[in-house]
């Protein structure tokens with residue numbers, strides 16, 4: 170085996186151009202760690218935020234290699250780790266460093282990839298489906314047959330959310346930025362998808378509910394359209410904020426408005442409340458993905474040489490669903 174590998178590295182925060190493809194040493198796993206031969210990396214917005222210096226909840230040191238959600242095959246184990254892991258197909262989610270032929274992961278947070286799910290799908294499905302599931306059912310307390318509104322309905326969380334909510338016979342309304350994203354989001358089963366870049370979308374959502382409003386709203390965009398969320402709620406409706414992709418957090422809602430509208434506003438941060446591997450949630454999601462009942466929205470594949478351009482297109486809102494970075498590929 171070669172002692173060097175191809176990896177993206179950056180020496181400072183900045184735009185996509187700070188990422189360079191370099192020949193670097195293959196890393197060695199430390200105690201409690203494994204080394205993965207990287208297969209695919211899901212292009213998570215967190216990678217772009219980390220590159221830009223906008224992440225303060227995970228340690229970042231230079232030279233830095235982005236790449237969070239990825240799959241691979243265990244290639245070596247560090248001290249104290251079961252050597253039987255070598256050769257296993259796994260999902261790594263808790264470490265950056267995957268824009269490289271080899272990555273290092275903590276052994277105790279690795280997830281085994283179900284035999285029926287390929288390495289490419291494995292790099293994407295769990296993060297977006299778990300986020301959507303917990304936002305809808307746990308934070309939003311979505312009930313069978315209710316109505317939900319999903320911002321960024323052409324993004325992976327919106328798309329998995331639509332399919333999850335439809336499996337509870339809910340009415341799903343999506344919002345997306347532009348006609349291409351509207352058409353794309355519709356193919357995943359939403360009952361209505363409206364273009365929020367056009368005037369009139371607020372009335373369209375109200376009309377789609379017969380004027381009643383929606384029961385649950387999941388919003389990962391933040392400020393630009395959040396001012397309408399309370400207005401669009403049905404009595405006893407719930408708004409769940411999961412992020413602020415558009416840059417700014419929504420303005421606070423005053424308590425008298427919540428009282429008058431019978432409204433609740435919640436936040437959802439997946440990590441502390443995530444159902445564990447082999448939980449009923451995990452098994453339901455794996456089964457739905459493995460059988461094709463829920464389709465994982467992988468829309469394009471680029472090589473390590475294409476990541477700077479991909480970051481640029483993600484940040485200029487040109488990516489639908491989830492793009493993946495093919496590193497070792499299917500590793501057969």
Ligand SMILES: NC(=O)c1ccc[n+]([C@@H]2O[C@H](COP(=O)([O-])OP(=O)(O)OC[C@H]3O[C@@H](n4cnc5c(N)ncnc54)[C@H](OP(=O)(O)O)[C@@H]3O)[C@@H](O)[C@H]2O)c1
Nearest residue numbers: 300321324325326345346389411412413414415437438439
């Ligand atoms: N709370 C949690 O535990 C948790 C976990 C994972 C992810 N998240 C959050 O969930 C949200 C959705 O995640 P995702 O992976 O599904 O992302 P995503 O939808 O792929 O995000 C990209 C989309 O965001 C929209 N967007 C709006 N303003 C934007 C801007 N200024 N720049 C770039 N994109 C913009 C665009 O869609 P339109 O043009 O259609 O608006 C774009 O296609 C994010 O806020 C993410 O941080 C939260």
